[in-house]
Amino acid sequence: MYSFKNDYSEGAHPRLLNALLETNFEQVEGYGEDCYTQKASAILKERIGRNDIDIHLLSGGTQTNLTAISAFIRPHEAVIAANTGHILVHETGAIEATGHKIIAVEVGDGKLNSLHIKAALDSHTDEHMVKPRLVYISNPTEIGSIYNRKELEQVSRCCRDNNLFLFMDGARLGSALCCEENDLELSELAALVDAFYIGGTKNGALLGEALVICCDALKQDFRFHMKQKGALLAKGKLLGVQFLELFRDNLYFDLAKHANAMAGLLREEISQAGFGFLVHSPSNQIFPILPDRMISELQKNYSFYVWSKVDMNNSAVRLVTSWATQEEAVLAFIKDFKALL
Template identity: 55%
Template sequence: MISFKNDYSEGALPAILQALADTNLIQQGGYGDDDYTQQAIELIHQKIGNTGAAIHLVSGGTQANLTFISSVLRPYESAIAATTGHIFHHETGAIEATGHKIETVFAKDGKLTPALIASVVDKVEAVHMPLPRLVYISNSTELGTHYMRAELIALYEYCQRKGLVLFLDGARLASGMQAGDIRYEDLTKYTDAFYIGGTKNGALIGEAIVINNPSLQDYFSYNLKMRGALLAKGRLLGIQFRALFKGDTYLSIGAYMNEMAGKLSAGIKEAGYEFLIASKTNQIFPVLPWKVIKALEKNYAFYVWQELDEEHAAIRLVTSWNTRAEAVEQFVMDLKACGQREK
């Protein structure tokens, strides 16, 4: 069985496993006060060009979203997200459980715009409705689309005018960045905070929360501890991010994943099939007949994303740091063979 189900089916980059083994018996401080975490933070500071950013390493994406959003919002404030946004669609009400409403807007491509945000902000009835304070976006999005630099700047400038916090979920940040023209320094300049995904980019676990806005940095560590996100063995996260941010490792993984997804897309198009949405990242959504889907499921793992009609559905295929070109080629060959049998 070959899996295109997600980008975390494998363990971790060999370099990360080796680094964990090499440092295993070296005694260090806990809760992030270890040499490896401090070195990782220094490397990230250098990449983003902002030594004033507060950087905190946590174990997962939901934890990153929960700890940051819950630390920013007052009890009567809400967050704005696309209906496909991870905090709304796939986090089991983690944000709502803290007492904060998520205001959702439909975005066909999964990307928010100033106009879509305004459709929520402009309808707020003072005192009688939750007050929107934070805008949540993802790059890449849950639909495999990505933001361009101009789009990010437009969002940030709108949020600045309206007194909103712009927070970017970077679970698949390397893939999103490599698909477009956003660079590390843009994330520093045009978000109040973002996080750098490790789990879906070759790490065993781990995300790095980067808080650019100084007014949001104070006492954040207290919220981490309260939410169970401050790990005694924080070194395990530090070692991994140190490995990811040496040289160009992090972004090169994103480029590789996108390349494999691009090969998949080209083969699927060649086989005569269309896509639910255009994507240049490591998530693609081909539309296939049910008969073909059932045949492929015998040898491949993937999600059926959306049922379109009685005969067709969109599936999600995801490539990872370890996706082999041979696996891509085999999938395309089998797809073509299934298509021929269907005819």
Template identity: 50%
Template sequence: MYNFRNDYSEGCHPEVLAALAGVNSESVIGYGADDYCKTCADLIKDLCKAPQASVEFMVGGTQTNFVAIASFLRPWESVICAHTGHVNGHEAGAVEATGHKLMQAQVAGDGKLTPAHILPLVEGGRDEHVTKPRLVYISNATETGAVYTKTELTALSKCCRDNGLLLFLDGARLGCAMASAVNDLTLADIAALTDAFYIGGTKNGAMMGEALVILDPALQGNFFRMKKQHGAVLAKGWLLGVQFQALLRDGLYFKIAGHAVEMAQYLQGGLKNLGVPMMVDSPTNQIFPIVPDKLLPQLSKLCSYEIWSKADEDHTIIRFVTSFATPKESVEGLLAELKKMG
């Protein structure tokens, strides 16, 4: 069976596994206070051209999102996000559980926020009887695989700074966003335009892990205590630093993300050639074919995938996701089988 369910089904990239094996016999100080994490944090700050930044290694995306938001906001402050945003639709109320309301903006199919989405919510929050919007949450890539351009992120950044808002970028799939053909952002650009963002490892070659980059010094104080309070400090913290060193030191992170994007685009193009329509035209490693319901039982025997939503009474939107480990043969094999099915 071909695997297109997600980009974290495999353990980790072989070079990451080799790096972990290489330190397996060492006795290392815990809780991220080790030389591996320090060296990797310095590497990330250099890549971001942000010497003032603080780098915090976390285990997973949901953990990173809710701990960062809980740390950055006061109790009466709220978050502006797209209604399709991961914090809203896939995290079981993790942010709300820390006491922060999500102010949802209804966005288009690409999942992107714009200043036009943000400003009405800011205006509505001026009343002292409601929560005050303080942070704008976006993800790159979005939940539907779209990528923010430098012009779009610059406009969002200006809007946030003009209105006293923090801009926080969820980078769980940042590798594939930056490997996309439509991307024109660098890590340094993202660091200059946001107050905090993270480099996702779980969905791009790491066994687990996200590297949170906090750019605004005012947000850095006591962050370790907040991590500890929320159960987000890994005792064997050096394992995160080792993995991100292996991914980022020589550009492996972007190389393997490029492979995932290439495989998804090959699959998307092949499906279009077979007459299969898409919910959106995704430039990253997630694609969203619209298939007849009657085809689903046969498709489920061929490959793993996610049901996304109903398209109409007789059609369903599904999601295919590729990863660093997706072989070209799987894409070709699936397309060949679908062609036989007509």
């Protein structure tokens, strides 16, 4: 049984584990004040091309979302998010638990645009309603689609025109930036959003997300918020060593490219066989619509999620690839798939 269920089934890229082994007995400062975390931060600033940004390493996506958002906005302020937004449906009310409402906007392809944002603003007009203050987007989105530069510029402009912070969930940012269709550079993000994070957990690390705070107003006292939310690891080196290894050369991007390439193989074959997809997703998650009997057959050797029923006889499934996905497993899947045509 090979799993295409998600991109966190395996551990870490061996280089990261080796780096942990090699540095294991060095005595370093705790709570992210070690030299490795500092070097990782310096390298990330270099990669992003900005020295005036703050970098913080946290353990996971929900933790990063809740710590950042609750630090960034005041009690009466709210978040605007797409109805597919991870914080809206798959984080057990983590944002609401910090006191903030999320205003859900119905979108088809997982992506917010300026019209969505303006509609949310127009329906929140006075002190009897929450005040929208932060726009949450994910890139890639939770259903695999990505923002191109023009789209992100439009959202960014809309936010700035309306005094809204723009926060990008980058749990799978590597995959977005390494898509063939992508026209955004990591270095451009810092100019377009107020804060974003570079996901490590789903791209080669044991755990870890690198939060990048670009907007000066959001930087102050952030480590207090991390500590308060339980996000300051005693052995912060664990995160620093891994991000340093991911970014000291192109490993992070190479891993994302591999994940995308594996998804690409699947997409290509399924597409050529004449099947459609629930959504256009150029990243490492694809949602082909397949006959239910074919799905049942495939499930004998592969695990993956059946996403949604499309009609009486067909369903969309989710296939996820990662840095660790073996090409042989993909080829085997394709072979089995073809045999079912």
